[in-house]
Amino acid sequence: MFSKAATTVRGILILVGVAVLATPLGARERCVDSLGPTLKLSEAEGGGLLLKTGQPGLYVRAPELEADVDITVRGVVARTRVSQRFSNPSDEWVEAVYVFPLPEGCAVDTLRMKIGERIIEGQIKERGEARRIFVKAKKAGKRTALLEQERPNMFTTSVANIGPRDAVQVTIEYQQLLVPEDGRFELRFPTVVGPRYLPGVETERSLEGAGWGAPTTAVPDGDRITPPVVPPGGPVVNPLSLTVELDAGAPLGELISAYHAVQISRGEGSSYVISLDAGTVPADRDFVLRWVPRTGEKPTVAAFSEELNGQTYVVLMAMPPQAGGQAARLPREAVFVIDTSGSMHGTSIGQARNALLFALDRLQPADTFNIVAFNSRSWTLFPEVRPASSSNVEEARRWVRGLRAQGGTEMMGALRLALGDQDDVEDRVRQVVFLTDGCVGNEQQLFSFIRENLGASRLFTVGIGSAPNSHFMERAARFGRGTFTYIGSTNEVEEKMRALFTRLESPVLTGLQVDWGGQEAEMWPARIPDLYLGQPLVLTARLGSPPASVGIRGRAGGEAWHLELPVAAPEKGTGLHRLWARRKIASLMDGLAAGVPREEVRNRVVEVALAHHLVSRFTSLVAVDVTPVRPEGAGLHRGAVPTNLPHGWDYKHVFGKVPQTATPGGLLLLVGLMLLLLAVAVLRFGPGAA
Amino acid sequence: MGRRTAVVMALLLGAAGGASFGHGVWIYAKGRLAQVLLLRAWASALGGAERPAPWPWADTWPVARLRAPRLGVDEIVLAGASGRTMAFGPGHLDGSAPVGAEGNCVLTGHRDTHFAFLERLRPGDALVVEIPSGKAVCYTVTRTMVLDENDVEVMGESPGRLLTLLTCYPFHALVPGGPGRYAVVAVAPPSRGER
Numbered sequence: 103m104f105s106k107a108a109t110t111v112r113g114i115l116i117l118v119g120v121a122v123l124a125t126p127l128g129a130r131e132r133c134v135d136s137l138g139p140t141l142k143l144s145e146a147e148g149g150g151l152l153l154k155t156g157q158p159g160l161y162v163r164a165p166e167l168e169a170d171v172d173i174t175v176r177g178v179v180a181r182t183r184v185s186q187r188f189s190n191p192s193d194e195w196v197e198a199v200y201v202f203p204l205p206e207g208c209a210v211d212t213l214r215m216k217i218g219e220r221i222i223e224g225q226i227k228e229r230g231e232a233r234r235i236f237v238k239a240k241k242a243g244k245r246t247a248l249l250e251q252e253r254p255n256m257f258t259t260s261v262a263n264i265g266p267r268d269a270v271q272v273t274i275e276y277q278q279l280l281v282p283e284d285g286r287f288e289l290r291f292p293t294v295v296g297p298r299y300l301p302g303v304e305t306e307r308s309l310e311g312a313g314w315g316a317p318t319t320a321v322p323d324g325d326r327i328t329p330p331v332v333p334p335g336g337p338v339v340n341p342l343s344l345t346v347e348l349d350a351g352a353p354l355g356e357l358i359s360a361y362h363a364v365q366i367s368r369g370e371g372s373s374y375v376i377s378l379d380a381g382t383v384p385a386d387r388d389f390v391l392r393w394v395p396r397t398g399e400k401p402t403v404a405a406f407s408e409e410l411n412g413q414t415y416v417v418l419m420a421m422p423p424q425a426g427g428q429a430a431r432l433p434r435e436a437v438f439v440i441d442t443s444g445s446m447h448g449t450s451i452g453q454a455r456n457a458l459l460f461a462l463d464r465l466q467p468a469d470t471f472n473i474v475a476f477n478s479r480s481w482t483l484f485p486e487v488r489p490a491s492s493s494n495v496e497e498a499r500r501w502v503r504g505l506r507a508q509g510g511t512e513m514m515g516a517l518r519l520a521l522g523d524q525d526d527v528e529d530r531v532r533q534v535v536f537l538t539d540g541c542v543g544n545e546q547q548l549f550s551f552i553r554e555n556l557g558a559s560r561l562f563t564v565g566i567g568s569a570p571n572s573h574f575m576e577r578a579a580r581f582g583r584g585t586f587t588y589i590g591s592t593n594e595v596e597e598k599m600r601a602l603f604t605r606l607e608s609p610v611l612t613g614l615q616v617d618w619g620g621q622e623a624e625m626w627p628a629r630i631p632d633l634y635l636g637q638p639l640v641l642t643a644r645l646g647s648p649p650a651s652v653g654i655r656g657r658a659g660g661e662a663w664h665l666e667l668p669v670a671a672p673e674k675g676t677g678l679h680r681l682w683a684r685r686k687i688a689s690l691m692d693g694l695a696a697g698v699p700r701e702e703v704r705n706r707v708v709e710v711a712l713a714h715h716l717v718s719r720f721t722s723l724v725a726v727d728v729t730p731v732r733p734e735g736a737g738l739h740r741g742a743v744p745t746n747l748p749h750g751w752d753y754k755h756v757f758g759k760v761p762q763t764a765t766p767g768g769l770l771l772l773v774g775l776m777l778l779l780l781a782v783a784v785l786r787f788g789p790g791a792a
Numbered sequence: 793m794g795r796r797t798a799v800v801m802a803l804l805l806g807a808a809g810g811a812s813f814g815h816g817v818w819i820y821a822k823g824r825l826a827q828v829l830l831l832r833a834w835a836s837a838l839g840g841a842e843r844p845a846p847w848p849w850a851d852t853w854p855v856a857r858l859r860a861p862r863l864g865v866d867e868i869v870l871a872g873a874s875g876r877t878m879a880f881g882p883g884h885l886d887g888s889a890p891v892g893a894e895g896n897c898v899l900t901g902h903r904d905t906h907f908a909f910l911e912r913l914r915p916g917d918a919l920v921v922e923i924p925s926g927k928a929v930c931y932t933v934t935r936t937m938v939l940d941e942n943d944v945e946v947m948g949e950s951p952g953r954l955l956t957l958l959t960c961y962p963f964h965a966l967v968p969g970g971p972g973r974y975a976v977v978a979v980a981p982p983s984r985g986e987r
Contacts, residue, residue: 142886333887334887444942444944477942478942478971508942508943508944509940509942510942754944754947754948755944758944758947759941759942759944760900760939760940760941760942760943760944760946760947760958760973760975761873761874761875761878761883761885761900761958762875762941762960762968762969763878763900763901763902763903763907763958763959763960763973764902764903764904764959764960764965764968764969764970765819765820765823765879765902765904765905765968766816766819766967766968767816767819767820767904767905768816768904768966769816769966769967769968770812770813770815770816770819771812771813771816771817772816772966773809773812774809774810774811774812774813774814774815774816775809775813776809777805777806777808777809777812778805778806778809778810778813779809780805780809781801781802781803781805781806781809782802784798784801784802784805785798785799785802788794788795788798788801788802789794789795789797789798790794790795790796790798791795791798
């Protein structure tokens with residue numbers, strides 16, 4: 103009897119639960135504002151930018167930003183200082199929130215807040231603790247600055263209690279390693295975060311987010327990584343000035359600024375000073391500087407070491423000898439994936455199309471190929487791979503020319519088509535070439551998928567456009583055991599694609615192992631990735647004392663290969679321990695994609711990051727002034743710093759969507775009626791009914 | 793014992809059903825009620841009031857009165873095409889041409905309330921739009937089309953005087969949020985002597 107009653111009760115509970123879940127009470131009338139939901143142009147005051155506040159209908163003038171960048175290059179190490187000056191044009195007290203990019207792989211170690219002539223040094227803290235310190239100081243009315251990492255190439259500066267018509271300056275510093283490819287160095291300084299596509303289903307907004315996006319099931323921090331974008335007709339914002347002092351240790355054979363007009367002058371010794379011709383430029387595209395040491399002066403080995411707390415940190419870069427020469431070219435199965443989402447509209451899709459047409463020309467009749475295109479959905483040229491016969495290639499060319507860019511960036515579907523269901527391809531090499539700007543928010547999810555489904559394929563990313571997501575490009579290629587390339591303008595297409603194809607067709611150095619002269623060494627990454635033609639070997643390790651020599655062995659095109667590098671007198675370096683720690687953090691973070699529990703990754707990252715004073719996903723820098731400045735009773739408005747749309751992008755194709763225009767009214771009525779009928783039925787026919 | 797649990801269950805189901813039904817009724821009632829308040833605000837707009845708020849806490853205001861004489865439709869159009877605005881009436885898309893002016897003026901509305909009549913519009917139908925100056929502009933429907941939510945060209949700039957009405961498609965789908973859209977494009981003769 104009792105058990106029967108319990109069963110009935112449980113049945114009822116389940117039924118009610120299902121009924122409540124099925125009721126779309128939570129369903130809102132969805133609103134997709136088509137012109138940037140948080141930002142609008144002021145109709146008065148000469149077209150300034152207004153930000154929505156927490157109070158409906160209340161807008162304040164958006165905080166403004168000027169940045170000054172100072173980069174010093176010594177050999178293969180670059181040190182950069184970014185000064186951000188936040189000014190508040192409104193009559194309110196403001197907290198400015200600025201989301202901005204830095205190079206992938208940079209080790210951020212310094213935050214300074216400058217107030218008048220006083221300088222306050224930022225302290226490294228666990229992320230949650232740093233935020234608590236910041237919020238406490240903010241509420242107390244003190245000036246305070248917080249630097250948080252959103253992605254390895256995307257950071258947020260928050261500066262609280264900037265007075266009416268006042269300004270606060272914040273300085274950030276980082277160190278990075280420059281890795282030459284094909285003997286050429288490239289320094290990339292990104293200046294704007296391209297609007298990211300956020301796949302998944304929208305969830306509740308957090309209190310911390312200040313972006314135009316909402317968190318989704320696939321991108322839980324969607325509201326943090328989407329800084330508002332100035333709508334068309336609005337002002338150009340965020341002026342940037344930049345200077346590079348470059349000492350490569352040798353005279354240069356070539357020095358080019360790829361996308362900005364610059365002035366170059368000789369400094370002391372073998373150094374050069376590069377500055378922007380225009381003085382300041384809008385932060386709307388990557389700054390890229392390329393140089394080649396003069397022929398004959400290329401060192402084949404560069405070794406640097408630093409002693410710290412009784413340990414030696416070593417950075418070693420070596421050019422492996424050309425392996426194997428011209429090995430027999432294996433037939434290839436090539437799958438090209440092209441991003442045709444709205445962010446590619448404009449100049450980007452033209453570059454991607456041209457790159458793809460070039461790639462089609464390089465196919466040999468013995469190769470097979472297919473093309474995947476994607477935006478909100480994915481589709482293929484052929485149902486399955488086909489031989490690269492002239493008629494098939496011609497059909498592909500026509501198809502590629504007809505591709506238009508609009509819609510979302512559902513990359514997962516495209517990766518599924520490119521990597522899922524791979525046929526056994528023992529007699530050929532399977533290569534996936536992925537052309538995209540990488541402007542998505544679900545990088546981690548994609549990395550996991552690539553790692554789990556790569557099989558025998560190799561994934562090569564080609565970053566397209568003026569502000570590609572370098573984190574996606576470089577890590578996706580890493581997980582895909584391939585390489586990354588950037589194409590930032592139409593006239594680079596041929597050169598870059600030719601270099602990529604030379605790589606695809608050359609033998610690869612695999613199974614690389616290092617012997618640190620018999621010493622125990624903690625090396626990161628612990629496993630050395632395969633090396634393609636023109637890529638140097640880059641090692642960072644911590645050991646007891648500087649090694650006299652380093653032995654490297656591996657395989658190239660089936661042949662065993664061995665190299666002994668003398669490292670007798672490594673050059674003294676500074677901050678090498680941070681480069682080592684930064685690589686260790688990156689390797690630990692890769693563990694997330696491999697399924698290592700988040701808590702474990704977090705603990706290990708926090709330990710390294712705190713020890714080396716580095717910003718990471720789990721550690722932030724925070725600076726607090728001593729005396730409160732905001733009068734009691736004065737409110738504080740939180741405002742995101744608006745950003746430019748990347749150069750060559752089209753606003754309408756990124757944010758434009760024909761608005762959503764249906765209410766859930768009909769559905770609610772129907773579900774309501776059904777539930778009411780069910781209630782009547784239970785009374786009429788349920789247990790105990792007469 | 794059994795009877796009691798059945799009653800409790802019926803009450804719970806009834807409460808959930810009533811809440812859902814009530815919410816549905818409220819969505820439709822809100823759309824109708826608002827139009828009554830909006831007519832008053834429209835009258836003050838015609839009287840020269842700048843951005844008259846239809847109710848004290850509104851963040852939108854009437855910008856035009858839209859009529860489809862053959863279908864007996866008469867609605868007040870609001871500024872902005874956000875979901876919040878469209879709960880009360882059709883919205884004028886920020887950034888598109890002003891109502892009645894040269895260019896492409898885009899209005900959006902819910903397919904199951906204010907813009908349900910789009911389904912019955914045919915090429916050749918007249919659409920009359922009154923603007924706060926009191927002037928009426930007569931548009932003629934030239935075509936109707938089914939689109940995807942990403943076909944943003946339909947909202948793009950265009951020569952001539954265009955009126956584009958947008959709503960979701962299919963009209964009678966039960967669940968909102970699909971990617972289908974429906975557009976009605978109407979054209980007015982070039983404006984004369986008013987610049």
